[in-house]
Amino acid sequence: MPANLLEIQIGGRQVNREWFAIRTQPRKEQIARKHYEQQDFIVYLPHILTIRRHARRIDKVPRPLFPGYVFLHLFIEERRWNTIRSTIGATGPVRFGEYYPPVPDWVIEGLRVREDENGLISLGVHGSTFKPGDRVSVVLENLEYLEGIFQAAKGEDRALILMEILSRQVSTMVPMWALKAA
Template identity: 45%
Template sequence: MEAEQGNWFAVRTKPRKELYAKTNFECQGYRVYLPMCRTWRSSARRRERVIRPFFPGYLFLYLLPHEQNWVSINSTFGAIGAVRFGNFYPPVPEYLINALRQREADSGIIELAPRRSSPFKKGQKVTVMIGESVVSGLFQEMHDDNRAIVLLNILKQQIKARVPIEAVTTYAVA
């Protein structure tokens, strides 16, 4: 006789209640996966590294067909309910869960890649290619790995813009 095959399902949780919901699901005997990551939190005077859910407001349950008691799952403390479309509860592909687990360090935390270091300094004069036009500006900061925030000089005004980093080059005097 073959073992029953289950599926992973996404469950929405109440805001900042992922760990509370996880504990309550585990107390009911469910297999729970709550991927966590290390991120920055800023407060009035300091910036610190904290561990938070990788998908805020969600966790995953592995359910065998006989465990798919949606009324019980949806009424678990800390949970809002399983993700569904009408009466259809879409399973989360196993490869997605496996890919998340493969990214975890030995601590069980998903280590995010550090932000790419900025190729420019804040306030540095740069030029930006916008279509076929070249616009001068001042580099402000990296927004993410692919975009930079630049103050563009357009019509004698500085306009803050988020542009692809590939479009930004050092200022060249003609």
């Protein structure tokens, strides 16, 4: 496996892979991941440690950071959408009509640098200072600002915000560490 998965030389020219979000069946992320790996795809499924309360017990359990999604790192010739869609545990790639939007590399890299030695994402923020309806900015490494409206805290590490994307209002989950007051 090459040291840098983003750049590989083929026939003297540089070929780039791109990340794509793939929707899975409910709570089948691990199954989809296993089957994609068996097909020699490069798969990324980020996890966080969450608290589970059940029968007077409190456990810390790893859960997907983005429930219902895995990420595939694909060359152009690997973008066999029918194969990807029909993989056990998956429902198919995220798409808008016939357009399959790639996930920017810096998003995945930003998640990977926050992984601890167990491969769990450490978001490092506890509690929320935002109230529903507050205007917030999402600040990520290579993006100056994306603005939205804070809707709710989801656990200690994630927030649900309403953003305008492609002239539509979309509710999306973002890490708390990326939010600032607008």
